[in-house]
Amino acid sequence: MSDDDSTTQSRSFRYDGEVRPGEKRQFRYEVGETYLGDPVEIPVTIINGDDPGPRVCLTAAIHGDELNGVKVLQEVADRYTPSEIHGTLVLLHVVNVPAYQAQQRYIPIYDQDLNRSFPGKERSNTAERMAHRVYSRFVSQCDLGLDFHTSTRNRTTMYHVRADVENPETRRLAEAFGANVILSGEGEESSLRAVASRNGTPTVTVEMGKAHRFQSGLVDKALEGVESVLAAYDVFDGVVAEPSWRKVMGPDEEKRWLRAETGGLVEMQWGPSPLVHEGETICTITDHFKHDEHVIEAPFTGLIVGVLENPVALPGHPLCHLVRISSETRAEIERQITSGEFDGYRSHGQRWMADDEEAE
Numbered sequence: 210m211s212d213d214d215s216t217t218q219s220r221s222f223r224y225d226g227e228v229r230p231g232e233k234r235q236f237r238y239e240v241g242e243t244y245l246g247d248p249v250e251i252p253v254t255i256i257n258g259d260d261p262g263p264r265v266c267l268t269a270a271i272h273g274d275e276l277n278g279v280k281v282l283q284e285v286a287d288r289y290t291p292s293e294i295h296g297t298l299v300l301l302h303v304v305n306v307p308a309y310q311a312q313q314r315y316i317p318i319y320d321q322d323l324n325r326s327f328p329g330k331e332r333s334n335t336a337e338r339m340a341h342r343v344y345s346r347f348v349s350q351c352d353l354g355l356d357f358h359t360s361t362r363n364r365t366t367m368y369h370v371r372a373d374v375e376n377p378e379t380r381r382l383a384e385a386f387g388a389n390v391i392l393s394g395e396g397e398e399s400s401l402r403a404v405a406s407r408n409g410t411p412t413v414t415v416e417m418g419k420a421h422r423f424q425s426g427l428v429d430k431a432l433e434g435v436e437s438v439l440a441a442y443d444v445f446d447g448v449v450a451e452p453s454w455r456k457v458m459g460p461d462e463e464k465r466w467l468r469a470e471t472g473g474l475v476e477m478q479w480g481p482s483p484l485v486h487e488g489e490t491i492c493t494i495t496d497h498f499k500h501d502e503h504v505i506e507a508p509f510t511g512l513i514v515g516v517l518e519n520p521v522a523l524p525g526h527p528l529c530h531l532v533r534i535s536s537e538t539r540a541e542i543e544r545q546i547t548s549g550e551f552d553g554y555r556s557h558g559q560r561w562m563a564d565d566e567e568a569e
């Protein structure tokens with residue numbers, strides 16, 4: 210926690226405006242202008258509790274086509290009231306508005322990556338100016354951060370958290386979120402997570418599913434994760450999640466993106482479980498005449514945490530992200546798959562489904 214008084218007395222949250230203790234405010238905040246000179250404004254919710262406590266920042270759609278987190282924040286904004294929380298929730302519903310409007314990952318102007326532009330600068334390129342407004346007014350004033358992402362388009366990812374587990378504060382936050390899988394790393398230089406964590410706002414990334422969709426099973430899990438964090442930090446009197454297995458992938462542990470070596474048509478063969486054994490076929494790549502078939506096998510026994518969905522590949526295209534797991538973790542995952550409780554979603558063929566999605 211950044212200030213001593215945060216534990217003893219309620220504080221106003223000040224950006225350019227002020228949200229007083231006991232107040233919930235929803236507004237739009239200008240971070241730039243369009244070519245027409247109209248304001249580019251991000252939707253913001255600030256819920257300042259009656260009682261003091263940590264300030265928690267939630268951000269979504271820093272990549273404009275990653276929508277699951279947008280739904281998570283809409284629900285969080287609706288769910289909590291100042292009288293129930295100790296501290297402040299700062300929700301930036303859509304950080305990258307230009308990309309969101311275009312439904313693409315990057316800012317449409319020169320394809321700048323907003324998530325490589327933090328903490329930003331007041332007088333620099335478009336992305337850095339936007340990042341600066343967001344970071345200086347909101348993120349840097351918070352004690353904790355949850356940044357919601359999905360896989361990039363044409364891929365999907367298992368629900369997991371990314372955090373620097375070497376840093377005890379970010380590790381605590383990652384574990385409080387309650388996901389089964391934590392991928393450790395400092396994060397890309399100039400990403401929101403790396404910059405905020407380095408500068409006193411421990412922040413983790415939540416990766417969930419695919420771009421361009423609301424996946425309700427994953428959204429529900431993330432809402433439980435948010436509540437678990439709020440409970441663990443005494444912001445809200447809720448349930449702290451206790452996952453029955455947890456895999457923390459440290460920097461030295463084996464994880465690998467398997468890539469295509471040839472161009473062609475990709476057919477995923479793994480499944481229904483994302484557990485694959487060494488030597489098992491993950492996918493094949495064939496030419497259009499079916500003369501040549503390349504078989505991609507699992508180089509080690511592990512869990513598939515990310516996978517290509519688009520069924521065509523070029524040499525170098527990532528096909529699947531595989532992480533090695535221990536035999537104990539494997540046994541627990543196998544038990545959960547058998548009992549139907551595996552991680553809140555099922556795997557069908559090459560894609561993960563939320564419980565309410567139909568197999569095709």
Ligand SMILES: [Zn+2]
Nearest residue numbers: 272275358359
């Ligand atoms: Zn992203």
